[in-house]
Amino acid sequence: MTQYLQDPAFWALIAGTPLAATAIVRGRKARANLRQEKAELEKRAADLDNNYAEAVQEAHNRAEEATKSALKSAMRTLQGLANEQQLAISKTQDKYGEHQLLQDLLEIDHMNSQFGRRAQSIAVLCDGWLGRQRAVASVYDVVRSAKGRIRHYTRVEIRSQSNFALVSRAVEPVALALAELLDNATSYSAPDSPIDITIRTVPKGVCVIIDDAGVGMNEEEKNRADKLLSATHATGVTGLGNPPQFGFAVIGVLAARYGFTVSVDSASPYGGVRAVVLLPEDLLTNMPEPEEQPTNHVPAEAEQSQPGGSAMTGAAVSGSTVSGATAGGLPKRRRKGSISIVPRADSTSAPARTSEESASIMGAFQRGTQSGRSANPNREGHDPQ
């Protein structure tokens, strides 16, 4: 035993054991730490991987939002200017209605309408505002308004009318959507081929059918159109392609926002595309009571002159005062009063006055003459007293 005690190796062993033990323990700990760190790192790497996609998406969204808000405010300015210009053109048209200038004014008006439509379309894609308050308008007028917003509007023929009207909030969006459809129809068909519009009443509402005699769409184009037209797929400004194709994207946004449906998947009888816009019942209303005199100065006067007018042309009036529907199913306007320049026989009689009115008029007259007599005492040749 003592030999071992003298052996330095023994002592070294004794001294070394705890050291070794400590080292082993330390090593284990370090390894555990390392493992933990590794796990953490792995987790972070995975997180980063996931976040990367999110971050890119977020950056994309942020860029999209920034683009949208910049474009939106720019378009708002342009829309305002286009509207202002339209009012100015209207005034000038009224002023020079008889002048040769009118033709040019009409063309300027047309260009301004197209300009306004472009601005509106971009605004719609940027979740902007259509910018015009409209009164209830007949479907026919809305279609005609849409027709006026495209370049080759004279090629568009509206084949039928409808006795339905659109509620005021739907007038502008539907007109814009129809204008975009008509723009597509005229752009993708021969320059002299006609575009036919039919308005049809269906159980679910009113259909506006646009037929062109163009080249039609291939499957790929149809799929793209369907995707854009369906509400599920919202395209931002950045997804319009190059060159950007606004049409279907704008129509899709409008249809989703205002609740009408647009489909372009059928072929027109002329070989081109048939676009069908279905306006549901909640966007429809009855025709507004026709406004007989847009200027509407004195309704009472018109009422008064009616007997004279009806005496003149009894047959015509008896026909037009009957409200109801014509043979073609159109609502018949009721004429409130004819504005004839031929005076009626008894129209000279002054309107009856009440006794109070006559008394006050006579009193005023008397006061007037009295004050006149007393006001100018030194007027030549007249002595007041």
Place this chain on the structure above:
Amino acid sequence: MTAPGEQEPQSAQLVRPYVITNGRGLPENDQFNLITLVTASEQRPPSQLDPEKRSLLELCAGGYLSVAEIAGHMGLPIGIVKVLLSDLSSDGYLITRAPAPPAQLVDVSLLQEVLDGLQARFG
């Protein structure tokens, strides 16, 4: 310019005049002037008539109206009204009448006699 969020003070007509006439300006042979008188004819218009033409016919169904008055009542530029009128009259729904000729100038001596008479009686 309107401030953002503010509503437009007014908006122009929904259907622009050039759409109403389908791009036509003043007619070539200008058979209408401001004081031409028109009235609706006996011929019944078809039911598929543009709303503007229909209201124009209704407006002058009661008697003769001048072109200027029609334009005023319809709120349309006169040139546009003339296009509508020439369409309607060529289709036979309207009858036009030349304006009444301007009155002949009255003889000055007659006026003088009237004046003298009045002065003799009341002067």
